[in-house]
Amino acid sequence: MRNFENVKWKDFYLSEFFCCEKGNQNNMASLTAGDIPLVSAKKCDNGYKDFIAPNRKKTFRGNIITLNNDGDGGAGIAYYQPYTMALDSHVTALIPLSPLSRHVLLFVAMCITKQRNRFGHGYSLNNNRLRSFKLMLPLNEETTAPDWQFMEDYMKQKEQQILKPTIEKLCKRLIIKNILMGGGKSLCSNWKAFYFTEVFTEIQRGKRLKKADHTEGDIPYVSSTSLNNGIDGFIGNDDGGIRRFENCLTLANSGSVGSAFYHRYTFVASDHVTKLKRDGLDKYAYLFLIPIINRLSEKYSFNREINDERIKREKLLLPATDKGEIDFAFMSAFMKDVEHNILNTTLKVFKERLNVNKCKIWGGVNWKNFLLRDxxxxxxxxxxxxxxxxxxxxxxxxxxxxxxxxxxxxxxxxxxxxxxxxxxxxxxxxxxxxxxxxxxxxxxxxxxxxxxxxxxxxxxxxxxxxxxxxxxxxxxxxxxxGYKRSATRLSKEIITLPVDNNGSPDWAYMENYMRNIESEQILKYLQSIDCKEYA
Missing domain, CATH: 3.90.220.20 (DNA methylase specificity domains)
Structure with a gap:
């Protein structure tokens, strides 16, 4: 994926790609409440001012951009609008002359908004200025047209980066909810608060190791990052200046405070994490504890770290036996059930995909020779x-x-x-x-x-x-x-490929074939995990 640094840009007139149509809702007093968004020249809420009932004036379809003509702090701001809406007279609809995707329109809206400082109450966006309005867009050097594909890919990437932490947080909440509600099959009605010192027999902070003292190696170095299972790099240090742990949890004391991870392998811990271990505990019980421990992040922050004294005063709400002891057996059984359900669902998905792909690629295939240069x-x-x-x-x-x-x-x-x-x-x-x-x-x-x-x-x-x-x-x-692969010889090489009915390379067949290979390999890996262990 290219970034802004290695993309060429070019000025384009807005009118090359959009039809500009001014909003028509100018009698606010006559409007009644309804469910149609009314977009105005606001600098927040995607321009939404109110929701109104249908009237005799035109509404605008979704999948367009709205541009604020004027307004205090709102002039020059562009918004992507996915839904049918009404526009007041301070807003212009930018209607694509040819179909453009949501991600492309989001990118274009961002580029337009970058010029917002040019406009205000004393210099609004009138019809003449709209006709001469230029914006810079990524250039497709092969066609000299805007690189719509780059815009699409870039905004999808940004969307994923923004959504990823939210999705992860929601998933964690869902797991916590399942745990607290019993998870459907595995029920536990007795819960009790336990001190960290009651849950873990070993609570020990890692040891400080300055970045300059790291040596190259393959030992995971766990610090206070919330990414990559807490692993901040790999080192080769093997002396008395480090602390090695394995088969335990780590809890970030600073940085990403409250982030907990399970490590079944040997690793070196920095002084920004604390080892949490209990003899005899399996990985499933540890995994059960992680989302509950993570809730400490709501209480602590960069300015209020989890020091050794505070962690001893903290409590965890955990399943308890009838005798009031921690029910580690329930925790382990619950997480085995969760893992078993996930594996079964995943196996089912890949088996279905494999069957579909086999239906597509089985049968006679015609092949043809192509010059590489063609x-x-x-x-x-x-x-x-x-x-x-x-x-x-x-x-x-x-x-x-x-x-x-x-x-x-x-x-x-x-x-x-x-x-x-x-x-x-x-x-x-x-x-x-x-x-x-x-x-x-x-x-x-x-x-x-x-x-x-x-x-x-x-x-x-x-x-x-x-x-x-x-x-x-x-x-x-x-x-x-003695016989090198020169550029000339390369261009004359012959490649034999599957072809469609027109004698052209059958790109769909090639893609489905490789997807099938990929699915088979993933399926083999999933089947190599002994699902009986989780039953």
Missing amino acids: LFPKLVAGKSKGLNHIEKLDDGISYLGATNQNNGVLCFVNRDKNTIQKGNCIAFIRNGEGSMGYSVYKVEDFIATSDMTLGYNKHLNRYTGTFITTIADRVRGKYNF
């Missing part, structure tokens, strides 16, 4: 002159070279805008002992050496891309140092 209308060489001309960075962009390992990635380097090349392509390796003749599919943007040639086709995705690379790799035996 299959890839755009063949370009890598731009990098070598690693001596660029700085290596652990968190940089992928650097592709003459290797058939790590999906062609030699290392990660600094982002040089002049040499970055777009992803969603196939990289053909033209040099290198043992690697010449191989190809890899790349979804992400990257920097490549001149030993690579990159093939682009609009039908490529990760499924069709991996299908083609599997077939393209069959030519690798014909090349060696």
Whole structure:
């Protein structure tokens, strides 16, 4: 996925893509209450001013943009409107001249709003200014039109980033609710508050290890992050200056305060987390405890950390036996039941997908030879002159070279805008002992050496891309140092692919075939988990 740094932009007139129509609701006193949103020149609430009943004036369909013509602090703000609405006279409807998706319209609204500082009560958006209104949009260099696909992908990515923590929080609440309500099958009517010191036999904080003292290695280093199961990196330190734990929970004392995770493996703990352990407890009981412990995040924050004294005073509401003791057996049985249900549901989904895909791909398939240059209308060489001309960075962009390992990635380097090349392509390796003749599919943007040639086709995705690379790799035996894979020879290579009734590459078949392979592998993994253990 490209970002703003490596995208070219261009000015476009608003009128090239939108029909501008001014709102018509100008007699507010005559309006009555109803369920149609009335959009006005507000700077909040997506422009909603009220909800009104239908009247004789026009309503506007959804999936458009509204633009505030004037207003105190609201002038120049654009909103995406998904529903049918009424507009007052201070708002203009921007109606797409051709169909545009919700994500594209959200992106365009964002670009328009970036210019809001130009407008106000003394300088409103009238008809003349709308006709001459320009906005900068990402450019599709191949067509010189706006790059609608980039806008779509970018906003989908942003949407996922925004929704992910919310979905995770809702899922945790759902688990807590299931636990507190008994989870349907597993019922527990007796709950009791227990101190942390009653629940855990070992409560110990990790040990401070400065970033500068980290050595390279493969031991998980757990700190106060709420991501990646609390793992902040991997280290190789193996001396008395560290604390190693395993088969326990960690609780973040600072940073993402209250975040708890289960670790069945050996790890090194920083001084920002506390180990919580009880001898004889299995992973299911630990997993049961996590969402309940996480609720401490509502009480503590960056300015009020969970220190050693406070944790001893905290209590957890847990299932209890008739004798008033912690019912660890119930916790373990409950989480086994949850895991069993999730696995059964997942297995069912993948079995259904596998059956559908098999129906699609079984049967006779016609194949045809294609010249590589015909299959890839755009063949370009890598731009990098070598690693001596660029700085290596652990968190940089992928650097592709003459290797058939790590999906062609030699290392990660600094982002040089002049040499970055777009992803969603196939990289053909033209040099290198043992690697010449191989190809890899790349979804992400990257920097490549001149030993690579990159093939682009609009039908490529990760499924069709991996299908083609599997077939393209069959030519690798014909090349060696005495007979190199030059750009000319590459363009004349022949690839045999499935074809449709028109004799064109059957992209749908290739995608379904690879999806089927993927589903089979996932299904094998799921079936390798012994579901009987959870019954």
